[in-house]
Amino acid sequence: MSPRRLLFGHARMGSLRLLLLPLLVSLWVLSFACSQQVTSPTTEDHSKEATTTTEVPTATEPNGREEQDEKPSPRDSTETETEAPQLQESSDVEPSDIKETADGGSVSDDSQEEGAPEKPPQEDAVEQAPEFAAEANIPETHTPDTALQDQPSASTIKRLVIAGDSWSTGLVQPTRDALNAKGFSSVKLSYQNTANAGSQAAGWAINKYPPAVGGGEDKTKPRMLTALAASLDASPRAEILMLVIGGNDYNRECINGLGKLPKALQSLTYDKIQRDIQTIVDFARKGRPHLKIVLMGYDFLHFEFLVAFGLKINKGHDRKSYNQGLVELDRRKRLIANQTPNVRYAHNFGILQHTYGDKAHPPFPVPNPLTHPPYQPGVAPKPGIYPSYHPFPGGLINYPAPLDVMPDGIHPSHKGFRTIIDYTLSQGLQRWLQGKSW
16 A cells, blocks of 8 residues: 555544544443443442352351351350360279269269260279289189179188098198288188098098098097088188098999999999088088088099009099099089089199190100100190089090109199199189189
């Protein structure tokens, strides 16, 4: 395009601008007025939107109520303020303090909300739990009887009587040592005229004189039941009787050929021994409702050792069947304990095998490396305890007692007897000494 045309063009646009200027001013004024009318409600809407926007983040409680709709009353705010310290306090409260409150202690108004349920009473077993920590090896079938909490404490158990055969005489000193070691040194131990070596349940049941050394009866001593009554009733009266009896009856029957009899006749023999032991128990309990009786169980003996030294118990018996007969004898003691109040059976079969293990003792055939290998402590099953007595018997029924702790084949050493009385204490005798249930 030429410069002239450009110039021509600018001159004409300038004159048009002058003509249209008043019209443009009028249109601008009109549009401004219209815009003011349109933007006024828009501004109001934005104001409302801003108001709505500020209402959305209104704080709400966990239950969904808005604070501006339902504000807590002064009482509610007080309770809210006291709740936090209450929770903080509870984490520092000792178990004994909780128990005192649960046993009936009053709760202040500002520590508990109005209408809130009271805390349930604490179980006595919770408080006793640490007391039982040492008995963790004990199976769970043993359930403590908390109903006996009001019975005498350990300090009021004055005297314990040991009665029975030669196992009872062997238990005297180990029992004294065990009681002293466990804090019962104040408990008196009586055994004079009641621990009679060689005695049988049959002789006790008819109140015979105790056996004399070399045979016959020792009439220089009182009759056995008579002596037992005198010992139980002496001052201070005895609260516990430990009775070990029946082993000599069993060996006598084995010598007479028990192992050769049919099972039915063997059962009649055990019935007779059971009745005699029951007679002794009933005699001891008569007129003595406070008395508790422990029927002490035997452990396995050493069959081959006894036969080698002249005890003819092998008429129809081998080691296993002889051990099974001993177990049947003690099963009858369990029956007596189950049906007689305040009587418990202490199960000891296998405790010496379990505690000490065993090694070969030539010339005796068992243990031996080929058919009955030696075993270490802890291998033989531990005897079960009240109330299930599982396993019964404990130990290894095909094996004899370890000769290291039963050197004559029939009586444990002092160490062996101490193991037996310690296990009896752990089964429940210690709890009886503390005035608790077995």
